[in-house]
Amino acid sequence: MSASYLLPQPDSVEEEGARAYYSEVVAALGAPTVEVRLATEDGKGKGVFATKDIPEGETVFTEVPLVSLQHIENRGSALVCYRCLRFVGTVEQQIGHKLHCLVEDLKATSTHHQADGDGGAGGSGAAAGAAGPSGAAGAGGDQEGDGESQDGVDVDLDLEEALKAGERLEQVYSHVTPERIEALRSGSEALPLADDFQLPPPVPCRRRCGEVFCGEACEAAAWEQFHCLLCIGPAPAEAAGAAAGAAAGAAAAAEQQGAEAGVQGGGEEVEVLHGVRVDRRSLATFVEHAKETNEIFILAAQVLASTLIRAARALESGESAATTAAAGSLADAGPSTSPPSQQPQQHTPQACQAALQAGWRPYVYGWKRVWWEAVAVPEDVDSEEEFREQLRALAADSLELLTAALHDPRFGADLLTLEVYGSVVGLFELNNLGLSVCSPVEDFFLAVDEQEEGPDKAAVCKLTGPLLDALDAEYATPCEATAFLALQSCINHSCDPNCTAACDSGDRTATLLAQRDIAAGEEITLSYIDVSLPYKRRQAELRDYGFVCKCERCTADLAAARAKKAAGGGKAGGGVGALRAKIGKRR
């Protein structure tokens, strides 16, 4: 059972604290055009309201996410900063990366079936088992090669998919050789016009875990915020060796007290950072599991890791929840200026609780329910109870792997619980914004196309044309990510919204734009779904957010549908909506 102070029920949210928190968030964003009201008149919970007239086309506010994650399946399409989603490298490297991942993916899909087929009974999952484009573990829910397919339908589908992948692979190779792909990736082939699209060079994580950043500053900020506790790269050997002796005692003390200690050597990759005992090998297992089941577990781990770090800092500095800075500034805190204490210190349970409350503050007021209760049940599921129990068990497995990787004797018992973990995943389910950042590769090919017709353009196209043919639609795939934002997450849905969200390609900020004149006092609304859908499809998609929409448009549509039914017409829609709010395009 988790501590109730971390998960107050919406109706028991301490008003003064929530009000103060959102005032700070609004002030930190420099967004005096809006305010957060803790309860809307029509029972939707919190909402964001205009405090002055906002003309159509104006920016309502711009916000940096508290956490964000590029979708794993998108990683082969866009090489971006792990923290801020900025494209990195060069246009040539981006093209080489796309082609390399595309080819690897196609190879895996086309050969997977053969491997399964060799097994005889016919396993399923040529597609499901394909490695992610980044070479990450497959995202398959199917048990490949288990011979469960009785009727041969799966086998036929897999075979079809494998054949298609084989054909597409041939098509790619008819336009570009493996050597050219490697030359683009390594930067040894330069393309004309590409210099017009300057990107920051990629900076690898200090532990070479595979993640890249757009600069030292972003690398350091991510490390300070959460990555030091979640990086799967091993500690440097010299650090491990030097600290091995001292750490045996220090880590044991930190076990008790949670002080910063150092690295514990002896084969196991165990370190104590910010008083948290981190087992890198177990972390790798946690990450693999998340990639195979639900990538959102990785985002949830970022929330918990950043909370532990903020709580540790609050404990060190003696801060209480009441004196901690606003969420935005906390989330974006740069590298700490004061070195962490090496000395284990005694802290009372009350001090630990106050520190944890301070660390958890950016998430305490978010609209949440545990994941397995929050999600809508897919229509093809027979037993709702079993379905929800499966999700709960999956979250429990994931948390078990995470707690094997992160051990914190001060805060763990309250924070690293299934209820908190499930609530963080549920928070994302109910609130996250889908971010879409345009690719410089698309801009590059558009610039090539826009050149004046003539011999110069023909010469450029001779080089770039085969790449475009090989990439096909992939050339325009943007960076796709999911993000949680403190203020945006308070905005309610309307099927006729007055705002849209857009994502800037230069950084990871999301900007809210008025799409019509908004009067002072009016509620700010966004659409969580595709509003071009008919009434029943919209409602079906909104089931994922756990409510029935009663906006003016829905009320009118419902009345019209009832009238039609009374007159003898009408047909049901269906389908479960993806977890996605408004997708923005670059301004």
Ligand SMILES: C[S@@+](CC[C@H](N)C(=O)[O-])C[C@H]1O[C@@H](n2cnc3c(N)ncnc32)[C@H](O)[C@@H]1O
């Ligand atoms: C992203 S949150 C919006 C902020 C939320 N009202 C709060 O109190 O934090 C999404 C949740 O708000 C509520 N909500 C949003 N739009 C709604 C609408 N049009 N009708 C009813 N409830 C809505 C639903 O409970 C939904 O799961």
